[in-house]
Amino acid sequence: MEIAPGVSGQITTTYPAAMYMLRNTPEKFAKDPVHWAALRSGQVPADSPALPLLQRRPNALWMDGPAHARLRQSITDSLSRVDTHALATSVTRVADTLIDAVAPLGHADLVTDFGDLLPTLVLIDLFGGTPELSRHIVVALRTLFEAGPDAVQANHDLEAACRHLVHLKRRAPDQDVTSWLLAHSARLTDDEMVQQLVLIFGAASQPSTMLITTALVLMLDDDRFAGTVYDGVLPVGDALDDVLWEDSPVANYCPLYPRHPTTYENVPLHPGIPVLVSFAAANTDPHLAAYADRRAGNAAHLAFSAGVHGCPAPDLARIICETAVERVLDRLPDLTLAHSRHELPRRPGWFLSGWASVPVTFPPSPTLAATSPGAR
Numbered sequence: 001m002e003i004a005p006g007v008s009g010q011i012t013t014t015y016p017a018a019m020y021m022l023r024n025t026p027e028k029f030a031k032d033p034v035h036w037a038a039l040r041s042g043q044v045p046a047d048s049p050a051l052p053l054l055q056r057r058p059n060a061l062w063m064d065g066p067a068h069a070r071l072r073q074s075i076t077d078s079l080s081r082v083d084t085h086a087l088a089t090s091v092t093r094v095a096d097t098l099i100d101a102v103a104p105l106g107h108a109d110l111v112t113d114f115g116d117l118l119p120t121l122v123l124i125d126l127f128g129g130t131p132e133l134s135r136h137i138v139v140a141l142r143t144l145f146e147a148g149p150d151a152v153q154a155n156h157d158l159e160a161a162c163r164h165l166v167h168l169k170r171r172a173p174d175q176d177v178t179s180w181l182l183a184h185s186a187r188l189t190d191d192e193m194v195q196q197l198v199l200i201f202g203a204a205s206q207p208s209t210m211l212i213t214t215a216l217v218l219m220l221d222d223d224r225f226a227g228t229v230y231d232g233v234l235p236v237g238d239a240l241d242d243v244l245w246e247d248s249p250v251a252n253y254c255p256l257y258p259r260h261p262t263t264y265e266n267v268p269l270h271p272g273i274p275v276l277v278s279f280a281a282a283n284t285d286p287h288l289a290a291y292a293d294r295r296a297g298n299a300a301h302l303a304f305s306a307g308v309h310g311c312p313a314p315d316l317a318r319i320i321c322e323t324a325v326e327r328v329l330d331r332l333p334d335l336t337l338a339h340s341r342h343e344l345p346r347r348p349g350w351f352l353s354g355w356a357s358v359p360v361t362f363p364p365s366p367t368l369a370a371t372s373p374g375a376r
Contacts, residue, residue: 037272
């Protein structure tokens with residue numbers, strides 16, 4: 001496959017192939033891009049839009065063995081301290097602020113006005129950042145994952161914003177995830193802190209955007225989810241499960257490098273050549289079709305990856321996305337798509353999967369401030 005102009009590799013196409021690679025990391029397949037032959041020999045263009053998403057970084061995603069275990073432990077320990085009730089409250093507050101901005105208008109775009117913003121704003125709240133930082137990070141992450149000509153600059157902008165947050169929390173630690181990471185026994189350096197934040201923001205923000213907006217489209221336009229209580233409408237959690245199986249927000253990623261020449265299902269795999277995992281292909285593998293009616297509550301999908309590099313906090317992601325979707329539907333109960341689902345544009349790039357724009361209409365409604373007791 002061609003990952004980007006001048007950058008090639010291989011990609012999995014089945015559920016068993018994806019599981020084989022993920023379960024055999026790092027024994028048979030390394031994560032560290034130091035094994036990438038084309039990168040070592042200078043064959044990857046310095047301005048390649050794929051490079052910021054595939055290059056080596058001192059964070060948990062790109063390490064193997066003890067180095068990976070040390071960095072991952074700092075993340076899992078810090079995220080385990082998040083109060084889930086406070087997180088749901090934070091999501092509701094952020095969602096209400098975003099909804100208030102469009103509620104009186106009667107129209108909005110669920111991507112640009114809501115989904116693109118909410119996950120990063122919630123994360124900035126959790127990590128003790130500022131509104132100004134959140135604006136820089138939102139723009140940088142979206143540009144980075146689109147893997148277009150501005151991806152390299154977006155990577156610089158994202159790292160600069162994360163470094164600013166690290167310096168801020170070294171000076172004034174608080175009860176937030178950044179401060180907990182800094183105080184962790186792993187004793188992370190500033191460079192490691194920056195890259196840990198890049199990893200967490202990248203893994204939790206844009207994929208959550210895709211999950212939220214795609215689930216909302218299902219709730220509005222799919223007969224299984226849209227309707228009234230008398231139609232047997234399925235809950236939001238089931239819509240999220242459907243998206244995670246059928247339209248994985250992270251479609252293709254997790255590059256791995258064979259440690260030795262090998263074959264899988266008669267396909268040669270060579271050291272030095274990256275093999276990307278297609279979570280989209282794995283989850284929609286035709287061999288899994290027999291289980292299609294039993295996917296609600298079924299976490300066997302690979303949307304959160306698997307193995308030693310699997311998502312360290314899928315429960316937190318579910319809280320953010322489910323609370324966000326429910327808040328939109330509660331606040332704007334007569335929400336409808338402005339166009340047919342089949343007319344909606346898809347997100348550019350192939351690392352992520354989701355909608356680029358979801359225009360909606362609804363009866364104009366007052367903001368929460370206007371309807372609160374004592375409002376004039």
